[in-house]
Amino acid sequence: MGTADIPDIVVSRLPIYLRALTRMSQEGVKTTSSHELGRRLGISSAQIRKDLSHFGEFGKQGTGYQIEYLTGQLRRILKVDREWEVALVGAGDLGRAVAHYNGFRDRGFRITLVFDSNPAKVGTKLGEFEIYDVARLDDLIRTQGIAVAMVAVPAEAAQAVTDQLVAAGVRGILNYAPINLAVPHRVWVQHIDPVVHLQRMTYYL
Amino acid sequence: MGTADIPDIVVSRLPIYLRALTRMSQEGVKTTSSHELGRRLGISSAQIRKDLSHFGEFGKQGTGYQIEYLTGQLRRILKVDREWEVALVGAGDLGRAVAHYNGFRDRGFRITLVFDSNPAKVGTKLGEFEIYDVARLDDLIRTQGIAVAMVAVPAEAAQAVTDQLVAAGVRGILNYAPINLAVPHRVWVQHIDPVVHLQRMTYYL
DNA sequence: TAGATTGTTAATCGATTAACAATC
């Protein structure tokens, strides 16, 4: 029980559990156990039970977990039982791919604003989205009360964009630029850098 | 000292160090210390020194680390002091963005093969790359001795593609599909799933 | 009922940090 003081490493595993459970649900499975889930994920069953126990009791002895119920609880805990509006800064190749990706919507996130600094792109459409000038970033994000943003600009521009986002009130930033962003304590940053993952693998090859 | 038995969590931080040091080098800085690097990364200086000490002695008391020397050593340790040829499976929006991304080349990776299953795409060009039919995956990857691949296909196809890659001898897979891949022990998989990172942030918002 | 599986406790294991002698 309790919502405060949960180790971040526990929180970081919940979306993985949610993803696997959603998949199992799509496969038509109704019930699972910590053993089965652990086997799928390469995680011990004890760890899964321990992680979940921080938030409540979601299973039944003898039978395990109702997948639909558990996914509902995980969505609530992770606050993705609602839809978060997300701003995307950068409409280059990567920004385009991100904007076209359908996988955000059904997992709690919807892109509602796209920005770019290139005057040739401003005013054009990126799929269903109009591309706005970054000069309007503060105004639009503030007005629409957007809390989450994705940064898909070149490394050189990433820190400046981040500063603008933070000033506009954004509290969570997903950064695709290969650079460590400096942000105030109240803001959360997560990095997506495929090369970091590749380099981590080549060490073992 | 020693190359075996290094905790994976230590290995996973080396690419982060390398990225930060490369950045500092670009900024014209020649020398740094565990304190300065730690401040940039939000990591304690003790941890950086401890991590590096698994692999050797790279600094000097009183003055710290020569950035050029340390980056060279990290590249060697991570085996990115060479260029790895990488196969890309999936030439959709995401695959296109990945193929166009310039950030792989100077960090140790070069895409040399692109595959797709869509007959309308096979034979066309994706930037400088010809798109091959996945039916030729085994032959081409085996012939060219490629060890690393990126999977950028829909979730439904990801496991089948992975099985083919593994059969063809690939030993490291960077997976962009939102699904947990099953692979033999000798194969390394890393996941890129932006939604997992977003969900990890919304927990705190 | 018998078998299975949970949630939780205590033990183990491993990672991080503080401190400092060595030394540039």
Place this chain on the structure above:
DNA sequence: TAGATTGTTAATCGATTAACAATC
């Protein structure tokens, strides 16, 4: 030299795992 910083040891801290009573 005096100040700074390393590499390393020992202490602390935290995470994982094994085990089991409870119970479906």
